[in-house]
Amino acid sequence: MEDQGEVGDGIMNHESISRSRYRSIIFSGMAGIGSKVTVTVVSFITIPIALNYLGSELYAVWTIVSSLVVWMQLMDFGMGNGLANALAESNGRDDKAAASSLLSTALIFSAAIAIVFIPVVITSTDYFPWEFIFKLTTQNQVTVAVESLQIVATVFLLNLPASLIVRVYIAYQKAYIASAAQIIGSLLTLMLVLGAVYFDAGIKVLVLFMSAAPLFTSAILWAVFLVAGDPFNVVAWRYSDKSLRRVGSTSIPMLVLQVGALCINELIIVAIAQLGTLDNITQYNVIQRLYLLGFVGASTLTS
Secondary structure, X not given: OHHHHHHHHHHHHHHHHHHHHHHHHHHHHHHHHHHHHHHHHHHHHHHHHHHHHHOHHHHHHHHHHHHHHHHHXXXXXXXXXXXXXXXXXXXXXXXXXHHHHHHHHHHHHHHHHHHHHHHHHHHHHHHOOHHHHHOOOOHHHHHHHHHHHHHHHHHHHHHHHHOHHHHHHHHOOXXXXXXXXXXXXXXXXXXXXXXXXHOOOOHHHHHHHHOXXXXXXXXXXXXXXXXXXXXXXXXXXXXXXXXXXXXXXXXXXXXXXXHHHHHHHHHHHHHHHHHOOHHHHHHHHHHHHHHHHHHHHHHHHHO
């Protein structure tokens, strides 16, 4: 009778876990749709705001800087994707000690990359061939490009280790928490952008706020993670060669795919700059945002 009771308890526990995971999947799907819609709409709303404030040519410079910063994704060597896979495995085993080691190792590795590359990027932007690659014709355009890249690249590199927390919630089937933080971060960015324009804070401040949404998202998630200790507590922030090898085993193949995707998507800006004008870059960016808005809207309706 005791064995039957234990079996029954085991079945009920398994069913409870299954229901919990099913609810998490449903919540994550709904929150994911909400975050995509919010981020896309906010991104679209900022177009006329930034365009009116910066003008067509400087807005094109902002688009160029954004396309360059996207390439910095390669600096994490696929660490984020590799961490998500490794954490999903540790979650399946309910091995919180391994998860703690994986996250702390990835965080230390990514933080080291950021510390090394921030001064490199800041000092090298003056020597980038802006005139040759993107056909910038005036000193003002080059100055705005240099200063904007320094700001956006610094924000991006600071978020390189910070954004790993997003992978934690994805791996533990709690992506709805990450999506909620992304919604809050996007709305906060929009309010700051509106404030920067209203108070005429200048191009540097506007560029800073326009690029800060991912960092806001990461900050919110880290606050939740450290305060709530969910889905696990980091026992000790330490580096582990074993954990790095595990993350690297899947991060390197992901990196190769990432390079291919970037070559296809981001070299378009270079091609337009070589064959057209800065106004053409602005027009392309607006059309691209319109497409994304329509795509996300259609995807939401058919989901």
